[in-house]
Amino acid sequence: MKRVLILESNDGFARELADLFTKEGYDVCGVTGDGQEGLKLLEKCAPNVVVMSLLLKNSDGFTVMEEARARGRKADFVVLGNFSDDKIINRTIALGARYYLMKPVPAEIVEERVAELSQETFGQSETFERRRAGSLDERISNIFISIGIPPHIKGYNYLREGIKMAVNDPHIINNVTKGLYPIIGERFQTSASKVERAIRHAIEVAWNRGRVDAVNAIFGARVYIGTEKPTNSEFIALVADKLILESMV
Numbered sequence: 001m002k003r004v005l006i007l008e009s010n011d012g013f014a015r016e017l018a019d020l021f022t023k024e025g026y027d028v029c030g031v032t033g034d035g036q037e038g039l040k041l042l043e044k045c046a047p048n049v050v051v052m053s054l055l056l057k058n059s060d061g062f063t064v065m066e067e068a069r070a071r072g073r074k075a076d077f078v079v080l081g082n083f084s085d086d087k088i089i090n091r092t093i094a095l096g097a098r099y100y101l102m103k104p105v106p107a108e109i110v111e112e113r114v115a116e117l118s119q120e121t122f123g124q125s126e127t128f129e130r131r132r133a134g135s136l137d138e139r140i141s142n143i144f145i146s147i148g149i150p151p152h153i154k155g156y157n158y159l160r161e162g163i164k165m166a167v168n169d170p171h172i173i174n175n176v177t178k179g180l181y182p183i184i185g186e187r188f189q190t191s192a193s194k195v196e197r198a199i200r201h202a203i204e205v206a207w208n209r210g211r212v213d214a215v216n217a218i219f220g221a222r223v224y225i226g227t228e229k230p231t232n233s234e235f236i237a238l239v240a241d242k243l244i245l246e247s248m249v
Helices: 011-023 035-045 061-070 086-094 107-117 125-147 154-168 170-187 192-208 212-219 232-245
Strands: 003-007 027-032 049-053 076-081 097-102
Touching (some): 003 011, 035 061, 076 086, 076 107, 125 154
């Protein structure tokens, strides 16, 4: 049975998380909103996954992750935060967080991310599909964080969905207007034109933040120089091709 430690200063949300994880068959080995108490529980129960808010009493989430790393603890961290600042998100990922989820976030979404991290074997096709989807989502999210696409804008989710579609069916990139945009719009209950604009905005945000060097570093070559930026279809194809070549699917 997978052990989960919950470090959350909002008592109501902490109880909601604990109840949901218990219902789903996890061993909730501790619940606290105190960072120092969390470190003690981390030592005591050796959880597989730590669901943690950055805002804790006495010691914040950064300190907990730093101490966990110093003590050689291998738990996966799913971090919940109220901040969309690049420096905070990048620091969180650098300290070992597997996911950074913006609050407010439903408890069910938190459990889904933990479930993706909790798969150990690929004995059944359903298990493989869940792990594959989780790994692909994680890799795409890491790319977005590196180049400066913040998770709180609408284009973030639309763009991620488009990349996943292109990974599964590379030919769809040749039909983004009548194929990709409408499908994403239907899934998110919005129009194809709004999907197109939101994705374009997400790419523009990255370029306006001056992350071109990060883009070139990720793709291993000087793909774009200066203010030059890719079209929606070019960017989606570029990321999808990278993931396919890395055998992420």
